Amino acid sequence: xxxxxxxxxxxxxxxxxxxxxxxxxxxxxxxxxxxxxxxxxxxxxxxxxxxxxxxxxxxxxxxxxxxxxxxxxxxxxxxxxxxxxxxxxxxxxxxxxxxxxxxxxxxxxxxxxxxxxxxxxxxxxxxxxx
Numbered sequence: 001x002x003x004x005x006x007x008x009x010x011x012x013x014x015x016x017x018x019x020x021x022x023x024x025x026x027x028x029x030x031x032x033x034x035x036x037x038x039x040x041x042x043x044x045x046x047x048x049x050x051x052x053x054x055x056x057x058x059x060x061x062x063x064x065x066x067x068x069x070x071x072x073x074x075x076x077x078x079x080x081x082x083x084x085x086x087x088x089x090x091x092x093x094x095x096x097x098x099x100x101x102x103x104x105x106x107x108x109x110x111x112x113x114x115x116x117x118x119x120x121x122x123x124x125x126x127x128x129x130x
Contacts, residue, residue: 102123
């Protein structure tokens with residue numbers, strides 16, 4: 001009886017270990033957004049980077065890092081995104097006192113195997129019309 005149970009256990013444990021679910025995988029609709037020309041005196045502009053979890057386990061954003069410029073801010077889906085679910089990383093740019101071309105990278109860290117996705121926003125802040 002003990003030998004039989006040991007034999008079943010030796011078959012069950014490796015089989016169970018082999019059936020691990022696929023880790024979370026994320027697909028962003030786009031990784032880069034161009035705001036185009038933005039007047040210096042205009043309001044802040046925002047873009048939602050939408051993503052989908054195509055893996056088999058929940059996707060969790062652990063942190064989002066932006067440049068040291070105070071002209072850019074972010075918000076993101078805080079809850080775990082289930083398989084097949086969607087989430088968003090919102091990037092907001094403030095054009096005040098930022099004349100010229102801008103190109104900003106946003107680092108999104110997560111529990112996905114690659115661990116990091118880089119999102120880009122760019123555009124050009126123009127002088128306010130008279």
